[in-house]
Amino acid sequence: METLDQRLSDAIELRDRLSSEASRIQGRKEAAELALGAVRAEIKSKNLDPDDLDSTISRLEEAYGKAVETFEAEVSSAETSLMPYMENPDEV
Secondary structure, eight states, X not given: OOOHHHHHHHHHHHHHHHHHHHHHHHHHHHHHHHHHHHHHHXXXXXXXXXXXXXXXXXXXXXXXXXXXXXXXXXXXHHHHHHGGGOSOGGGO
């Protein structure tokens, strides 16, 4: 059976380890909060709302999709316009 002195020593050791771990966790939390603040500031500097990024991303994806469709249609139209002047139109 452990002596009271040993139990006290074990409890003090555990307390010290937990205190160290709590300090380390606090430091990580503070670093994460600083990083989050920097990211939010960068987002705001681009005139975007950091709390509404999902809808901004959706709007940008939709605009990108429309731009690609427009580009494809214009390339197809250019190809059609050039067909009469091409030597081997089947190779395109």
